[in-house]
Amino acid sequence: MQKLSTQPYKGTRDFLPEEMSVRTQIFEKLHRTVETYGFRRYDGPILESAAIYEAKSGEEIANQQLYRLVDKGGRELALRPEMTPSVARIIAGNAEQIVFPARWYCNVNCHRYERPQRGRVREHWQVNVDIFGSEEVEAEVEIFDLVGDLMAALGATPDMWIFRVNDRVLVEGALRNFVGVPQDKLVGVGMAIDRWEKVDQETRHQTLTELGLGAEQIGKLEELVQMDLTAYGKVAGDEALSRSKLAKIVREGLSQAPLKFDPLVMRAFTYYTSTVFEVFDASPENRRSIFGGGRYDDLASLFTTKKIPGVGFAVGDVTTWNFMEHHGLLPKPDLGPDIYVFGTSPDYRAAVRSVSRALRREGLRVEPALDDPNVRNGLKHANRLGAKYVVMIADEEFKVNSAVVKDMVGSTQQTLAFDAVPGFLKQALQAK
Amino acid sequence: MQKLSTQPYKGTRDFLPEEMSVRTQIFEKLHRTVETYGFRRYDGPILESAAIYEAKSGEEIANQQLYRLVDKGGRELALRPEMTPSVARIIAGNAEQIVFPARWYCNVNCHRYERPQRGRVREHWQVNVDIFGSEEVEAEVEIFDLVGDLMAALGATPDMWIFRVNDRVLVEGALRNFVGVPQDKLVGVGMAIDRWEKVDQETRHQTLTELGLGAEQIGKLEELVQMDLTAYGKVAGDEALSRSKLAKIVREGLSQAPLKFDPLVMRAFTYYTSTVFEVFDASPENRRSIFGGGRYDDLASLFTTKKIPGVGFAVGDVTTWNFMEHHGLLPKPDLGPDIYVFGTSPDYRAAVRSVSRALRREGLRVEPALDDPNVRNGLKHANRLGAKYVVMIADEEFKVNSAVVKDMVGSTQQTLAFDAVPGFLKQALQAK
Numbered sequence: 001m002q003k004l005s006t007q008p009y010k011g012t013r014d015f016l017p018e019e020m021s022v023r024t025q026i027f028e029k030l031h032r033t034v035e036t037y038g039f040r041r042y043d044g045p046i047l048e049s050a051a052i053y054e055a056k057s058g059e060e061i062a063n064q065q066l067y068r069l070v071d072k073g074g075r076e077l078a079l080r081p082e083m084t085p086s087v088a089r090i091i092a093g094n095a096e097q098i099v100f101p102a103r104w105y106c107n108v109n110c111h112r113y114e115r116p117q118r119g120r121v122r123e124h125w126q127v128n129v130d131i132f133g134s135e136e137v138e139a140e141v142e143i144f145d146l147v148g149d150l151m152a153a154l155g156a157t158p159d160m161w162i163f164r165v166n167d168r169v170l171v172e173g174a175l176r177n178f179v180g181v182p183q184d185k186l187v188g189v190g191m192a193i194d195r196w197e198k199v200d201q202e203t204r205h206q207t208l209t210e211l212g213l214g215a216e217q218i219g220k221l222e223e224l225v226q227m228d229l230t231a232y233g234k235v236a237g238d239e240a241l242s243r244s245k246l247a248k249i250v251r252e253g254l255s256q257a258p259l260k261f262d263p264l265v266m267r268a269f270t271y272y273t274s275t276v277f278e279v280f281d282a283s284p285e286n287r288r289s290i291f292g293g294g295r296y297d298d299l300a301s302l303f304t305t306k307k308i309p310g311v312g313f314a315v316g317d318v319t320t321w322n323f324m325e326h327h328g329l330l331p332k333p334d335l336g337p338d339i340y341v342f343g344t345s346p347d348y349r350a351a352v353r354s355v356s357r358a359l360r361r362e363g364l365r366v367e368p369a370l371d372d373p374n375v376r377n378g379l380k381h382a383n384r385l386g387a388k389y390v391v392m393i394a395d396e397e398f399k400v401n402s403a404v405v406k407d408m409v410g411s412t413q414q415t416l417a418f419d420a421v422p423g424f425l426k427q428a429l430q431a432k
Numbered sequence: 433m434q435k436l437s438t439q440p441y442k443g444t445r446d447f448l449p450e451e452m453s454v455r456t457q458i459f460e461k462l463h464r465t466v467e468t469y470g471f472r473r474y475d476g477p478i479l480e481s482a483a484i485y486e487a488k489s490g491e492e493i494a495n496q497q498l499y500r501l502v503d504k505g506g507r508e509l510a511l512r513p514e515m516t517p518s519v520a521r522i523i524a525g526n527a528e529q530i531v532f533p534a535r536w537y538c539n540v541n542c543h544r545y546e547r548p549q550r551g552r553v554r555e556h557w558q559v560n561v562d563i564f565g566s567e568e569v570e571a572e573v574e575i576f577d578l579v580g581d582l583m584a585a586l587g588a589t590p591d592m593w594i595f596r597v598n599d600r601v602l603v604e605g606a607l608r609n610f611v612g613v614p615q616d617k618l619v620g621v622g623m624a625i626d627r628w629e630k631v632d633q634e635t636r637h638q639t640l641t642e643l644g645l646g647a648e649q650i651g652k653l654e655e656l657v658q659m660d661l662t663a664y665g666k667v668a669g670d671e672a673l674s675r676s677k678l679a680k681i682v683r684e685g686l687s688q689a690p691l692k693f694d695p696l697v698m699r700a701f702t703y704y705t706s707t708v709f710e711v712f713d714a715s716p717e718n719r720r721s722i723f724g725g726g727r728y729d730d731l732a733s734l735f736t737t738k739k740i741p742g743v744g745f746a747v748g749d750v751t752t753w754n755f756m757e758h759h760g761l762l763p764k765p766d767l768g769p770d771i772y773v774f775g776t777s778p779d780y781r782a783a784v785r786s787v788s789r790a791l792r793r794e795g796l797r798v799e800p801a802l803d804d805p806n807v808r809n810g811l812k813h814a815n816r817l818g819a820k821y822v823v824m825i826a827d828e829e830f831k832v833n834s835a836v837v838k839d840m841v842g843s844t845q846q847t848l849a850f851d852a853v854p855g856f857l858k859q860a861l862q863a864k
Contacts, residue, residue, distance in 0.1 A: 004483060006525025006735050010507060014522045017536065020474050036792040037800030038769035042452050045444030045555050046478065046511075046541065047499075051436055067479075069501035072545055077441060079511075093438025098814045101802055105450065109478065113504055113796030125476050136802040138781065145789070194742045258790070303438050312777055337470035349570065357577070357688070358469040367470030370568040382530045389655075 010124030011114070021333040022090040023125070023317060026154070030127050039103040039129060039147050042226055044086040046109070050078040052085040065112040083128045083314065084271060085302070091132055092303035100133030100308075104295065121318055127133050130312030132299065137245040139311050140275050140295065141254045147313065154320070155329040161290065162280040164262035165246055166292075169274045170232055171263070173240025179220045185211050187269055189221070194266035196225060203273060229261040244424040245295070247276050255345030265292075273297040275311060284429060286326045291315040338429055340387035342369035342378040344394045352392050353417055355403060359391075362426040382408060388432065389425055443450060443546070443554030455557070458586070458756065461541055462559050462747060465585040469578050471535040471561060476518040478541070482510040484517040487734050497544040509545040513835040515560040515746065516703060523564055524735035532565030532740075553750055554704040562744030569677040569809065571743050572707050572727065573686045579711060579745065580689030586752070589762040593722065594712040596694035597678055600665060600726075601694070601706045605672025611652045617643050619701055623655060626698035661693040677727070678707050686789070697724075705729040718758045723747040770861055772819035773835075774801035774810040776826045783825050785836060787850055791823075795824060814840060820864065821857055 007015045015023060031041070054062045067079040080086055083106060091098065110124050116122065128145065131139045144163075151161055171190060175181040181189050188211045192204060199207075202264055209219050224235065229250055233241045241247055249255055264366070267276040272294035279290045293313020300308045321374040326329045339359055343352045356368040373381060375394055382390045391408040397403050407428070416424055447455060463473070488495045499511040512518055515538060523530065533624070541557050548554060561578065563571045576595075581592055587667035603622060607613040613621050620643045624636060631639075640650050656667065662681055673679055681687055699708040711722045725745020732740045748826045756762045771791055775784045788800040803858045805813060807826055816821045824836040835853055838845040839860070848856055 003736060004487070004521070004734050006521050008477050008521075009479045009481060009507070010505075012479060014477070014525075015475035015521070016530075017472035017474050021472070023475075024473065032795075035768060035797050036795060038797055040449035040453070040767050042449050043439050043447035043455070047441045047444060047543070047555065049441060055436070067501060069499060069502065072496075073442075075441070089436070089438050089440075090448070093446075094448060098448075099813070103799065108503065120718070123479065131802075134802045138785075138800070138802040142800070142802070145785075149792070156711070159705070234774065238536075254785070269532070302436050304435060309795065335472050336467060351485060353570075353573065353577075353686070360581070363468060365467050365470055367535065368570070368574070370563075370566045370570040370574070381531070 004089075006200060008114070009075060009114040009122075013121065013123070017335055021335055022330055024394070025334065026320060027127065029153040030150055031105075031107070032219060033149050034105045034129055034146065037103065037142060039076045039105040042087070042090065042104050042106050043085070043108065044080075044090055046079055046111075048080050048086055048089075050076040052089060052302060053078055053081060063277040063404070064207070065114060067111045067113060075217070075297075076108065080108070081112045082110055083108050083126070084299070087128065087130065088300040088308075089303050089307060092300035092306070095300075095304065095306055095308070099293040100130075101136075101139065102132045103130075103134065105129045116323070125317040126314045128312065129293075130310050130313045132308055132310040133307050133310075137248055137254070140245050140249055143293070143311050143313065144249065144255035144257040144277075148255075149314070152278065156323075156325060156327065157208045158258050160282055160327050161323070162260055162262075162282050163258050163277065164265045164280050165259045165275070166262055166265040167244045167246035167251075167274050168266075168272060168276060169240050169244050170236040170247065171266075173236030174224055174232060175221075177237045177240075178235035179213070179217050181213070181217070185213075190266055190269060190331075193221075193225060193264060196264050197229060202213045225263040227263060232263060244274070263274070267292055267294050280405045281323050281326065283326055286322065288319065288322075288399075290319045292325045335384065336365035336369035336389050338365045339389045339391060339425060340367050340369070340378075340382040340385055341391040342373055342381075342393070343398070344372055344374055344378070344392075345398075346372050348398050349402075350370070351398065351403075351418065355391055355393070355421055358418075358422045359425060362422050364422075364425060381404070388429065391421055391425075438835075441554070443548040445553065445555070448508055450765045453767055454762055455753075457766065458691045458749070458752060459557070459559065459765040460720045461585040462582055463537075463539070464579050466537045466559065466578065469535065470575060471537040474519070474522065474536050474538050476512075476515070476522055476538070476614060478511055478543075479509045480512050480518055480521075483510040484521060484734060487512060497546060499543045500837065513544045514542055515540050515558070516731070519560065519562065520732040521735050523740060524732035524738070525693070527732075527738055527740070530564075533571065534564045535562075536564065542546070548570075557749040560746045561746065562726075563741050564679055564740055564742040566743075567842055568743050569680055569686070569772055572677050572681060574687040574688070575725070575743050575745065576681065576687040576691060576709075578708070580687075582665075582747070583711065586668055586756060588755075588759065590690050592714055592759050593755070594692055594694075594714050595690050596697045596712050597682075597691045597707070597709040598694055598697040598800065599676045599678035599706050600677050600698075600704060600708060601672050602668040602679065603677075603698070605668030606656055606664060607653075608670075609652065609669045610656060610667035611642045611645070611647070611649050613649070618643075621645070621653070622698050622701060625653075625696060628657060628696050657695040661697060662766045664695060667761075676706070699726050703731075709745070713755050713758065715758055718754065720751065720754075722751045722755045767815065767818060769796045769799035769819050770798035771821045771823060771857060772799050772801070772810075772814040772817055773823040774813075774825070775807055775830070776804055776810070776824075777830075779805050780804070780825045780830050783830060783833075783850065787823055787825070787853055791857060794854050796854075796857060796861060811838070820861065823853055823857075 069077050085334035108129050111123050114120050192207050265278045274295045278292035295311040297308050297309050299310050341356050352368050356366045359366045392404040402415050402417050501509050538560050543555050546552050624639050697710050708725045710724035727743040727746035729741050730739050731742050773788050784800050786800045791798045822838040834847050834849050
């Protein structure tokens with residue numbers, strides 16, 4: 001029979017134990033840090049009604065990137081391409097019992113049909129973090145501080161990344177008052193700013209001209225995107241400036257994070273309404289967004305008349321992994337077993353089992369041999385496994401109820417009575 | 433605009449933080465225990481080629497229960513209904529670099545289109561645990577011991593569950609030699625045994641008659657399914673008995689787990705080839721299988737000519753949750769925050785931030801208020817959140833750089849200088 005391919009479906013990934021251990025460690029660092037900010041983990045189904053994406057996620061996602069299916073009951077479903085519509089649904093459906101402001105996070109996989117390339121896959125994992133139900137500036141301060149702490153938790157030093165921040169309230173004010181963009185062209189011009197660094201000047205001019213901007217307006221726009229926050233705030237106007245949480249945070253130094261005002265940061269247009277931010281790799285060879293987020297005025301309008309504002313972000317595994325790899329920050333796989341136990345004869349299996357069980361009662365990660373290798377093969381196998389210690393029961397030792405305990409790193413060894421092995425190894429592994 | 437439903441898709445579940453915390457704690461107990469046995473975690477994509485289920489998973493799954501979709505490139509895909517075909521693919525594709533015997537586990541969600549009912553959902557989470565590449569009896573011993581330790585880790589005492597075990601090798605021998613079932617009817621009769629407790633005697637007799645069994649044979653079968661292992665082994669014949677790992681384990685008492693031989697345990701026919709087992713709820717009101725597993729001779733034949741035997745099982749979240757709930761074993765939600773910090777005036781926000789940051793540096797889970805509640809409302813909010821401690825900065829305290837630290841459980845409180853708060857609370861929370 002023809003054998004089937006062992007490749008995973010295009011754009012998806014198998015995580016063998018080595019990679020899974022790295023992924024797990026990265027996410028554990030993120031989770032632990034997020035929890036020090038009082039966030040609570042939640043989860044939701046991968047399958048959602050397709051309607052919730054058609055309504056809100058933007059045309060690109062709904063038309064081109066959505067994995068759709070119809071169940072046997074005729075329901076039109078989709079694999080979630082992002083978590084926001086799901087969490088909006090869950091929050092809206094349980095708003096009566098939820099204590100607001102609610103700090104929620106999750107770790108979920110999302111699917112998008114994209115051409116696989118560096119930093120883009122069809123199934124990726126992400127940590128979503130949101131504060132729901134607060135319009136206070138302190139919500140932004142918490143989110144900014146958290147982002148800074150997350151990057152530190154990953155081992156990143158401030159020179160490795162740029163915390164680019166902007167505020168759509170200021171953008172709108174400046175586009176309207178300084179550039180003279182009419183209301184119905186604000187989104188279009190915003191999108192052109194979003195793509196500023198991705199296209200050449202000629203393409204950009206063409207886009208802006210098509211949006212109805214004259215040469216003078218384009219010149220003003222080019223001036224605008226280079227302003228610092230003080231200048232930008234002035235041209236945005238007093239009304240916008242007084243509403244801007246970002247301007248207040250920067251002016252008063254409310255956040256510990258290394259915020260850098262950047263007029264080019266826009267983020268997705270369907271959700272965010274004021275604060276937007278992006279964590280950007282500072283390395284010239286890996287200039288790309290690692291993750292981002294922002295504030296939305298009204299998250300759950302699809303599901304409820306209750307207005308639920310919020311601020312949040314999502315950290316994806318692929319871009320984070322690339323960033324960490326690029327800067328030499330990836331943790332080493334921590335696979336186990338700590339200890340490999342073997343005996344050189346079937347007659348010693350009861351002893352192997354007994355020692356293994358005693359070691360496990362100490363919480364250690366123990367792999368006993370399932371067969372009876374000779375000393376040479378047993379040690380070779382332990383080495384291939386990456387075990388830190390070997391407990392070896394050979395003829396001489398067995399006679400006196402003892403085992404050789406070998407440190408595979410330090411290459412020292414000693415003979416210990418069976419009873420003494422667990423205590424010795426517990427202490428030795430704690431000391432490592 | 434008409435609002436969309438906030439219900440999750442039928443048969444799937446939202447996990448609000450309360451439920452998610454319980455699920456997380458349950459799975460962490462399982463993971464920690466599995467890791468003491470040297471298992472390494474892996475992961476794979478949810479989308480797989482539909483072909484891998486059509487070939488192996490059995491008709492019921494492939495035809496009726498599979499969520500299928502076609503991607504924009506015309507690939508026929510499915511949401512995995514179980515993990516075994518995926519892990520077979522991954523193991524086969526990486527066999528050259530994997531150290532065998534390989535101990536692997538994962539925690540994945542699987543989808544099946546079923547009528548939702550107690551214990552059955554359309555998306556469930558499960559921990560899969562397998563030892564690949566060993567035909568040694570010690571592999572079964574490890575798996576059996578692990579199952580026993582997993583149940584203990586969940587808090588189950590031996591009276592709460594039954595570890596039902598059987599061996600298809602013995603079943604085949606007994607059906608052939610004792611009942612006189614011809615080769616081509618072995619699976620059919622096996623399936624009838626599998627459904628023994630689910631149908632009445634009349635239906636069973638009809639099925640067996642249709643399979644060609646006479647009254648005498650049916651009588652022998654009825655006798656067989658009540659035999660203990662000694663009697664069963666005798667009628668199965670010497671050849672089967674000598675090949676049976678289970679018989680050896682029970683006879684020689686190799687496993688610590690409370691194995692109970694049960695001729696009615698069969699499990700899925702497409703994978704398992706000898707040892708099969710089922711963890712069963714012992715409670716008369718919840719008589720059902722919690723989870724099960726077994727040994728397969730040749731896991732990855734779809735993908736490779738290399739023969740990879742193995743033994744393993746999968747623990748699903750729904751049946752485990754039901755079991756634990758029924759026996760009062762569910763862990764309490766552990767949600768955080770440990771500490772709620774608030775000030776009664778916007779002027780104290782800098783102090784709130786500063787104290788919160790210091791507490792986080794101790795690794796504590798801290799939620800600062802985003803606004804400035806009065807004392808009464810701040811305490812009320814902390815209570816609703818379930819915070820263990822409150823740090824409150826009101827007028828009198830702020831004047832002297834101090835805060836009131838209130839134990840929300842013990843209802844004691846004291847005033848501490850800002851600097852003294854983190855150390856005090858770290859110690860207090862560790863002592864809880």
